[in-house]
Amino acid sequence: MKSLLKNDYGILVALMFVLAAPPILVKFGAMNSYYISILIFMALNTMIAVGLNLLVCHAGQISLGHAAFYGIGAYTSAILTVVYGCPLWVDVIAAMVLSGVIAYLVGAPTLKLKGHYLAVATMGLGIIAFIVMNEWHSVTEGPSGIVGIPRLKIFETVMRTDMQVYYLYWAIALIVILVAINILNSRVGRALRALHGSETAAAAMGVNVNSYKLKVFVISAVFAGLAGSLYAHYMTFISPPSFGLQFSIMLVLMIIVGGAETIWGALIGAVLITSMRAFLGEALGAYKDYDVIVYGLVMMVVMIFIPAGLAGGVSIIARKLKRGSAQPEEIGA
Amino acid sequence: MAFARGSDKQTFDGPLLNVRNLTIRFGGLIAVNDVSFSVRSGCVKAIIGPNGAGKTTIFNLISGIYKPASGEIFLRNHRLDKMPMHMMAELGLSRTFQNVQLFHNMSVLENAMVGCHTRTRADLLPSILRTPGMRREERESRECAMENLEKVGLAGFADLPAGSLPFGKQRVLEIARALASDPELLLLDEPAAGLNTTETGEVGEIITSLKEKGMTILLVEHDMSLVMNISDEVVVVDYGKKIAEGTPTEVQNDAKVVSAYLGADLEAV
């Protein structure tokens, strides 16, 4: 088991086993089935966080409007299936493609600029998308939202129960993680890490810096679009408040809390923040409206005291421990 | 197919690098003024000059960090000065940096593997699917990176984080990274800066061994004994202008060069 956890693929396999546990716990009554729906949200948030993690860690850019891609994915699927009767899964692909195309259009001009203009542009996109969802009644049904979105089907089996959705969505989340790991362990991943290390040196080695930044931004939007589409199919009802600036900030919070050092930071961040959103309000009781203060404080405190995030903090500590036990002698040469 | 560079080596018989009337201004200051020179294939050429003479600026112009106000730069028959930096690497131009710019977040081996970037093709989709072609390329990149680490004596450090190497070794790793791209022209920006005598000697040996294998090298350097030992030709610049060009001996006896150095920076001679 220990050696299994040494590489990313090993951790992925271990995670599969861990994910098999909750349904068993529910079956024996050791766990409330309400938690299954929280676990489903964790899967969705993990998909988005993984993409954002690639963007933050490797392109050194941040998006303050990823909820827009989540929303674009959700609305694309909802409109295609409810209004146009589009076949299931085809709409999921369409949601991913449309999110990717919009990311490309926004990213291509802004990623050329020096500085954090992508953050600014995505924030603008997020707000515009939110306003359009609310105001373009003829297409989005405005604030009342779209109802009657079908659950997904695998062959002829409709994903009727939360348990079925849980398995399906986590399987997809694991595939998303696998895709991210594969990207990182490749020429593309090296190029991305290189340009985060030094853009000039990466360009001197032949890495087309802008094109790689754009690629990773588009990938992150595609993941968010996928999650949005799956969200629509799970909830069967969507309305604008799920896709506002606040959710974009929550996504950023996931990345910060988890840390961008490894892809697992995205998972940790998604799991923690999703749980926080589910339980914090309850814990605060009458003060539940003030949960935002907690999120804001968490954001500031993590940035001030553990800027590498939890996963980063752990991996730094692990590295230090390792170095303490087996100090390679030749370094000092 | 992966590791071959579709080059026009045989069809072009002029100088490998040709710099014509290069000029750049920063505000009112003319940092490089009408400088021309060329580098023959297989030659080691050094650009020297007193501090602030414009050597590194010339270097940054050739490697594309700055764009010249006027003038032209050709690598064989490809015009470099209108080209984005990453395209130059595709053409076979590779460089190191005066203030070492390694990828600290990556291992020594991975740094060298980034050098193989232009010689490999696997893009997103093959990487996501880990196609056999992509995996073969990865293997080849790894081998090629290892080979180049061996050339500079860093093979034993392959798995360490690049940032943990002592400074001298970081400089050498930069050379290995540049070599991994199989360059036609290697640009070394002050390869001995910040190194002690032993380390400078090691870098000198590496450059000499590259030269014996026929590598074309253009370097900027302050360490005169290193320059005079390894260079075939020397270009001297002062106040942004070329004041002399020739073999190390010719240049050392040039009156203008002597006065430029005596006037500006005694210790450098």
Place this chain on the structure above:
Amino acid sequence: MISPPRFFKASMTITEQILQYVLSGLVMGSSYALIALGFTIIYNGTNIINFAQGEFVVIGSLLMVTMTEVYELPMPLAFIIAVAGTALVAFALQRLAIHPLRNSNAMTLIIVTIGASIVLRGISMFIWGKDAYAMRHFSGEEPIEIFGATILPQSFWVFGITIAAVVLLQLFYRKTLMGKAMLATAVNKTAARLMGINVENVLLISFVVSGALGATAGIIIAPLNLAKYDAGVMLGLKGFCACILGGLGSSGGAIIGGILLGIIEALGAGLISSSYRDAIAFVILLLVLFVRPQGLAPLKEMMMGQEKQ
């Protein structure tokens, strides 16, 4: 949150309508200009985009409401207390959250300001609740008619105070040592430090001045717009759009960008669609980033042949 131009008469000609929109755009634009100036001052000092800028605006306006309505202080005194109180909040923010991270990269600091904005908004909600407060106009509420359009006396207060704030800021920059130090730091932080300028103090004062400007913006438009704990998000972000429109980092650009944004927004909402009113600023933001990321500032430089490069 920003109400459409009021006092519309049924029978206005199109020219009168346009004049009306331009007038109300000028009012909103003035406050955007002050908010944008606040962004610019912090950006020039620290290279960070302070996402808590909008909270300064709201805290200023809510403090003003409390001072005038609850404690029934005279307007000028309430104004001074509200501005000083907000400046104090900005002071605390810089000391507690920004200063400890002075060696971090810009991205970290930007995220900290986002966190700070959430916390400040939460605290405002805690103190003032979720209600929107109406505020007394500074002087009469009887609309004045000019060329068929109407304008509230408060609008003149808005223009006057905006101009006064800009003039005071210029005097501060040109006449005081601290102001000059701030200009020098904006041009080159390292050089300023070498010249013996206490850059840490400059950055602190940048936040304080920026907080004061934000509060002023909030106070002058509070009588026209109601004051509410969460109004800062949109006001802040629109102020930032104004910065980008004018050219990030340019004070002149911030003022011009703010006023222009106000006018475009009012015209767009009035003539095209009022439901997309809040989207206009962000569409402009994206267009500027795509087409002319340096904003309008270099234009002005070309015409006047001055300002720092």
